[in-house]
Structures are given as C-alpha cells and as structure tokens.
Amino acid sequence: LRDGQADILSSDYVPASLMESLFKLPAAGIGISLPEAVRLASLNPAQAVGLSDRGEIAADRRADFVRVRHHDDAPLVRAVWREGERVV
Amino acid sequence: MTMHPVLKVAGLTKSFVVHAHGDLALPVLRDVALAISPGECLALVGPSGAGKSTLLRSLYGNYRADTGSIRVHHDNAWTELVGAEPRTVLDVRRRTMGFVSQFLRVIPRVATVDVVAEPLLRLGADPAEARDRAEFLLSLLNIPQRLWPLPPGHLLGRRAAAGQHRALADRRLSDPAARRADRLARCRQPRPRRRADRPAPRCRQRPGRHLPRSRRARAFGQSSLRGFTMSTDQIFTNGRIVTRDAEFDGTVVVRDGQIVEVAPGRAACATAVDLEGDYLVPGLVELHTDNMEKHFAPRPGVQWPSIAAVMAHDTQIAAAGITTVFDSLSLGDVRGDTDRVKNRARMVEAICAGERAPAVARRASPAPALRDHARRRRAGGRPLDRPAAGRPDLDQRSHAGPAPVPRSGQAQAVLHRQVRHDRGAVRGLPGALPRSAQQERRPASPRDRGARPGAGPAARQPRRRDPRACRGSGRERHDHRRVPDHARGRASLARGRSRRSGRRAQPGAGRLALRQHRRHRPSCATGRPTSCRRTMCRRA
Numbered sequence: 001l002r003d004g005q006a007d008i009l010s011s012d013y014v015p016a017s018l019m020e021s022l023f024k025l026p027a028a029g030i031g032i033s034l035p036e037a038v039r040l041a042s043l044n045p046a047q048a049v050g051l052s053d054r055g056e057i058a059a060d061r062r063a064d065f066v067r068v069r070h071h072d073d074a075p076l077v078r079a080v081w082r083e084g085e086r087v088v
Numbered sequence: 089m090t091m092h093p094v095l096k097v098a099g100l101t102k103s104f105v106v107h108a109h110g111d112l113a114l115p116v117l118r119d120v121a122l123a124i125s126p127g128e129c130l131a132l133v134g135p136s137g138a139g140k141s142t143l144l145r146s147l148y149g150n151y152r153a154d155t156g157s158i159r160v161h162h163d164n165a166w167t168e169l170v171g172a173e174p175r176t177v178l179d180v181r182r183r184t185m186g187f188v189s190q191f192l193r194v195i196p197r198v199a200t201v202d203v204v205a206e207p208l209l210r211l212g213a214d215p216a217e218a219r220d221r222a223e224f225l226l227s228l229l230n231i232p233q234r235l236w237p238l239p240p241g242h243l244l245g246r247r248a249a250a251g252q253h254r255a256l257a258d259r260r261l262s263d264p265a266a267r268r269a270d271r272l273a274r275c276r277q278p279r280p281r282r283r284a285d286r287p288a289p290r291c292r293q294r295p296g297r298h299l300p301r302s303r304r305a306r307a308f309g310q311s312s313l314r315g316f317t318m319s320t321d322q323i324f325t326n327g328r329i330v331t332r333d334a335e336f337d338g339t340v341v342v343r344d345g346q347i348v349e350v351a352p353g354r355a356a357c358a359t360a361v362d363l364e365g366d367y368l369v370p371g372l373v374e375l376h377t378d379n380m381e382k383h384f385a386p387r388p389g390v391q392w393p394s395i396a397a398v399m400a401h402d403t404q405i406a407a408a409g410i411t412t413v414f415d416s417l418s419l420g421d422v423r424g425d426t427d428r429v430k431n432r433a434r435m436v437e438a439i440c441a442g443e444r445a446p447a448v449a450r451r452a453s454p455a456p457a458l459r460d461h462a463r464r465r466r467a468g469g470r471p472l473d474r475p476a477a478g479r480p481d482l483d484q485r486s487h488a489g490p491a492p493v494p495r496s497g498q499a500q501a502v503l504h505r506q507v508r509h510d511r512g513a514v515r516g517l518p519g520a521l522p523r524s525a526q527q528e529r530r531p532a533s534p535r536d537r538g539a540r541p542g543a544g545p546a547a548r549q550p551r552r553r554d555p556r557a558c559r560g561s562g563r564e565r566h567d568h569r570r571v572p573d574h575a576r577g578r579a580s581l582a583r584g585r586s587r588r589s590g591r592r593a594q595p596g597a598g599r600l601a602l603r604q605h606r607r608h609r610p611s612c613a614t615g616r617p618t619s620c621r622r623t624m625c626r627r628a
Contacts (some may be wrong), residue, residue, distance in 0.1 A: 013378045015408035022369065038330050038369050045373040046412070054412060056332045057350055057371050063342040064371030066409035067327070067363055077409045078366060083345035084322055088406050 002030040008048060009040045019068065023075045093123035093161075095147070100156035100170075102146055103140075115321065115357070116142045118343075120156070122316055134318030137359060142319070148187045149177040159186060182213070192239055201226060202237040300454045315569055325355040327363030329482050332371070340368060371411025379404065385427035394438035415439070 002020040011017045018041045039056075046055030054062045063084040069076045080088035090402060102117040116139040124130050145151040147158055149169055158169040162184045169177060186207070194203050205222035209215060228238055263401040325339040326505075339360070341349040383397040383404075392400075405413050417435050418428045 003438050008375065009305075010376045011374055011379075011410075012376060013382060015374070015377060015379055015405050015410055017376060018372050021408045024134040028508075030455055034335055035333050036328055039332065040369040042374045043332060044487065045375045049373075049375065049414075051373065051412065054371065055373055057329055057340060057368065058331060058345060059347055059349060060345050062371075063322075063340075063345050065324075065340070067367050068367040068369055069411065075151070075367075077407060080371065080406055080409055080411065081342075082371065082411045084342045085345070085509075087411075 001025065001032065007040065007044045010045075019066070019075045019077060023068075023070055023073075027073075092123050095161070096157070096159045097122045097147070098157045100143070100146060101154045102142055102151060103154060117146065118321065120318075127312060129313045131313060131315050132318055133315045134320065138318035138320045140318055142186070148181070148185060150187075197239050198229070199237045200240040203240055204419075241379075248482065316598050321348070321485050323355050323360035324363055324368060325360040327366060327368040335367075337365075369409070372409050374405070374410045374413040375414045377413060378407070378416050378418075380435060381417070381428045381431065384431040388427060388460075391427070391431060391434070394434045395441065398435075398438040398441075409467040 009018055009021055021035045022034070022041055025032045025040075026034045032085040034073055046052070054064050062082075064082050066077055066081075067079040071080050077088065079086060098121045100117055100120040101115075103115040106114060120139075120143060122130070126567075132143060134140055142151060146153045147169070149172075153170045156170060159166045160169060160180055161167075162180050163538040163585070167176060169180065169182060201219060201222045204225055205215075205218040208221060214219075223233075227233070320343075321341040323339060324342070327338065327340070329336055329340060329351065329352075337354070337357045338350065338352040340347060341355075380398065380401045383401045384392055384394070386392055400406075401415075415435075417432055418441065421429050422536035423429075579590045
C-alpha cells in the first residue's frame with residue numbers, strides 16, 4: 001500500500017474490516033488520503049470486474065452509499081443505501 | 089376504441105417557495121410527463137409529499153406550473169393550459185375537466201341524485217334528462233335506489249363522493265371528446281374506488297339502458313386502471329462527501345435509485361436527509377468473502393438453516409457498508425466431508441432461492457439480494473457431484489465461464505452477489521487479491537513437504553494411546569480426541585497428504601504438526617500452523 005502496489009482491499013471473512021481499513025489508512029501516515037483509501041474498496045474493485053455503474057459517488061452512478069461517522073477512531077456505519085433504498 | 093390521448097403532460101415542473109422559512113425552495117414536480125386516453129383511469133401513486141395533489145392541482149389550473157406543458161383536448165382541439173388565459177381555464181373546467189376533492193363537499197340536505205345531476209344542469213341540460221342520467225350513474229355505482237333521495241354526506245360517504253365524481257364523468261356523455269384528470273375518493277381507501285370503476289352487473293332494469301351501447305361503453309365499460317408512480321428526489325445534505333478524488337461538505341441528489349447530482353454546499357430543502365456532518369462514502373464492493381460459509385456452519389458440525397444463514401450473512405455484509413458482494417464458495421476441500429463441502433449445495437440453493445424470491449434474502453428493511461452471476465472454473469478441490477439444480481452455470485465442470493458482466497437493470501438488487509469458485513474468476517486483477525482460497529486448499533506439493541522436515545515422518549508415527557481417551561471403537565476414540573480448533577486445519581491437511589500418498593490417515597497428526605511447527609518455527613508469532621501456513625512461514 002505504501003508503495004502504491006495494492007489497488008484493491010478485500011475483507012475475506014471479516015466484512016467489517018473493509019470500512020475499518022478505509023479510515024485506518026489515512027491515519028497511518030503513509031501518504032494515502034481518504035478518497036484514495038475509499039477507492040481501494042469501491043471504485044477499483046468495481047472497475048476490476050467491469051461494474052461501471054457503481055463504485056463512486058458521482059452523477060449517473062447507482063445510489064449505493066454509506067453514512068459513516070468517525071467516532072473515537074472507529075468508523076460507525078450509521079446508514080446504508082442501496083439504489084437509493086435504505087437497507088441499514 | 090381509439091386510444092388517442094386526450095390529456096398530455098410534458099416536462100411539467102413546479103416548485104414552491106416557502107417565504108416563512110427563508111425562501112426555502114421545495115421542488116415538488118420535476119419533469120413530469122404522462123398521457124391519458126379516453127376510458128382510462130390513472131392512479132397517481134407515491135408517498136406523502138411526492139406531489140400527487142400538486143400534479144392534480146396543476147392540471148386543473150389551481151397551481152401555476154413553472155415550466156412544461158399541459159395540453160387537453162377541448163372543443164376538438166388541443167388547448168395548452170400552462171400560461172393559458174383564466175377564461176380559457178374556466179371554459180375547460182366548465183365543459184371538459186372536472187375535479188373532485190377527496191373530501192366530499194356538497195350543500196347539506198340536498199338529495200344525492202340532485203347532487204349528481206347538478207353539473208349537467210349547470211351545462212343547461214334538460215332537468216328530467218339530467219336526473220335520468222344521475223340515476224343511471226348511481227345505479228352503475230351499485231348505490232341502492234332507496235338512498236338516492238337522501239343527502240350523500242351522512243349516508244353514503246365516499247360512494248357519494250364517487251357519485252359526484254361520476255357526475256363529472258357524465259360530461260363525457262354530452263361531449264365525448266372531453267376529458268378530465270381527477271382523483272377518486274379513495275386516497276385513504278382503495279376499495280370503493282374499484283367498486284366505482286367496475287360497471288354494474290348486467291341488469292334489465294338498468295336505468296341507463298336506453299343509452300346507446302357505444303356511449304355507455306365509452307363512459308364506463310371500457311375503463312382501464314393504470315398506475316403512475318410519482319418519482320421523488322431524495323436529497324442527502326450536510327454530509328462529508330467522499331468522491332473519487334476529493335472530500336468536501338456537500339449534497340447528493342438521488343432520483344430513481346441513481347445519483348443525479350453531487351455538489352458542494354448545503355441544500356435548503358425541508359425534505360432533505362440531514363447527514364449531520366457524517367461521511368458519505370460509496371457503497372463498498374467486496375470481491376472475495378468467505379463470510380457466508382461461516383453462517384452455514386456456525387460451529388464445526390452444525391448446519392444452520394439455509395435462508396436464515398444467507399440472511400444473517402447479508403445483514404452483516406450490509407451493515408459493514410458493503411453494497412456489492414462476491415461470495416466465495418469452495419468447490420472442494422482436501423477432505424471431502426468438511427462443512428464447507430457438505431454445505432456447498434445448500435449455499436448454492438440458498439443463493440438461487442434469493443434470486444427466485446427476492447424477499448427471501450431481504451434485510452429487515454427491504455433489501456432483496458440478487459445474485460448476479462455465477463462463474464465456473466475448475467477449482468483445485470473435489471468436483472461438484474452434480475450441477476446445481478436449475479443453474480447449469482454453477483456447474484464447475486464447465487471450464488469456460490461467461491464474461492464477468494452482471495445482469496443489469498435489476499433495480500431491486502441490494503447486494504449484487506456473485507458466486508466465485510476460485511481465484512481464476514478474478515484472474516487478471518493487478519495483484520489485487522491475497523493468496524487465494526484455491527491455493528490454501530490445494531493439497532501440498534512434494535516440494536512443500538520437503539520444506540517441512542519432520543512433518544511427513546511424524547504424521548506416519550503411530551499415535552500413542554492416551555489413557556484418558558474414550559474407550560470405544562477406534563473410530564469413536566478418534567472422534568473424541570480433542571484437537572485444538574486452530575490445529576484442525578493442519579490435521580486435515582496431514583490426513584489428506586497421507587491419503588494422497590496411499591497411506592492410511594494418521595489420527596492426531598494435526599496435534600503433532602502443531603508441536604512440530606512450534607519446535608521448528610519458534611520465531612513464528614502466531615504459533616498456529618493454520619495461520620502460519622497462510623503467511624511467510626510456509627514459504628520460508
């Protein structure tokens with residue numbers, strides 16, 4: 001990650017680890033900003049499998065997004081919308 | 089019957105400015121387009137605040153539209169109502185378009201039949217004829233004749249309101265080309281409306297039977313019901329928006345499940361969702377997770393019910409902020425009877441069930457899980473015994489897989505899910521994935537074995553009888569031996585190896601392997617050959 005060699009994060013068997021890492025990486029001081037970290041778990045994997053309709057918050061993308069509060073160094077997922085429909 | 093529309097709406101926009109709240113702008117209608125044909129009943133569908141009433145009032149000219157066009161067929165010509173002269177609007181209202189509120193508004197103590205006849209009388213119809221038609225209309229509504237002389241308010245309620253509505257519809261009898269958009273009196277009660285729309289059963293005594301059949305049909309018989317869903321913009325404001333390359337305080341506008349606008353700043357809209365400064369990040373895309381297997385076998389040997397397992401998994405995935413997930417299922421294992429292998433068919437079936445019935449894999453709040461796509465490729469483990477029922481694409485015996493394009497247009501899909509059988513499915517990703525499941529589960533190669541001195545011979549050594557072991561048959565003793573959980577992986581691996589090399593599996597090999605691992609790799613931080621195997625230890 002430090003050398004920019006990794007471009008996708010995966011949680012394997014701990015789903016919450018993705019969001020956790022998105023906020024840990026910018027804090028690690030290795031030159032990764034939050035948007036860059038977020039790309040590792042959204043835009044990059046979406047592009048890697050040819051899903052061009054999602055992966056970033058931009059016009060004409062699916063309304064898949066997550067409301068996260070950074071509280072006490074922990075990302076709290078407060079709401080999740082999938083295609084504009086709230087699922088969490 | 090002809091289906092040329094008699095009312096056409098295009099690009100209709102209407103917003104309100106609330107001066108009492110700092111000139112708050114409420115965009116209510118945005119780009120509404122619809123057309124209504126004769127004999128058609130259009131129901132506006134949408135939650136409170138979606139603009140149903142606003143649309144109706146705009147059509148009737150009570151509200152002035154900001155932009156767009158409302159054209160009504162009036163006097164055998166198209167009349168534009170947006171920006172029309174008041175007298176034109178009034179003329180259209182008098183002869184072509186009627187409006188009935190959901191609240192019954194009639195003069196008290198006037199007989200129902202007179203209320204219904206009133207609009208025709210106002211148009212100058214003969215009183216007897218108007219009354220005759222009113223009776224005909226009431227009979228179509230199945231309102232008993234004994235109630236006709238009574239005032240509608242107390243006794244008939246909504247059906248009377250529907251009668252009033254039909255009286256307005258009756259204008260069509262005098263002007264076949266006339267049309268109106270209206271709302272029946274069933275906003276809060278769907279049933280009466282269906283009754284009102286349904287023609288009365290055939291009856292010889294039907295008062296209106298003197299009317300020509302065509303006119304009857306035009307007025308009532310051919311009514312068709314159609315829904316028009318009012319789409320609403322969802323506005324998310326006061327959030328820390330994380331886009332592809334920036335983060336800023338901003339607002340996101342969503343329409344029909346798609347993001348239509350992302351902008352910095354706050355929206356002054358009363359219906360916006362206030363994110364209270366929280367981050368808004370894109371839904372995460374997870375390409376590889378084994379998390380589902382865990383829910384199917386929460387403990388070794390326990391098989392959890394499929395649907396419950398999938399739903400629990402979905403819940404966890406969604407709550408982790410993942411909106412697109414690729415589930416990994418093992419096709420095989422070094423031993424054929426592990427939980428993940430035993431549950432494989434159930435997992436595939438549960439995924440298919442989620443496809444057939446989106447409700448199955450919904451989260452507590454609606455979240456149908458659809459599995460986009462299944463990939464097939466031969467994995468290192470045992471082959472599937474048979475293709476998954478109804479899903480030939482889950483048969484890993486086929487080597488060629490379809491292109492990794494998920495089905496599009498599945499608007500309800502919550503969690504786009506893909507069954508990924510091995511890492512070949514995402515082969516070609518630039519160094520994206522950790523060592524794959526396939527590699528982990530592959531029986532060790534001879535070179536690996538050579539790299540672990542002692543592992544092979546140790547596995548072959550006879551197990552010392554533990555005096556505390558259960559005294560049963562050999563197999564039972566075997567099963568009762570307490571192998572630490574974290575050593576199980578090694579145990580299976582060792583047995584698998586012996587099987588491959590044609591020797592009998594040695595019970596207890598896992599524990600031995602653990603002991604040896606500790607002896608030979610004292611520097612390994614984990615002290616656990618299972619984890620160790622995944623990292624540097626195995627390669628060292």
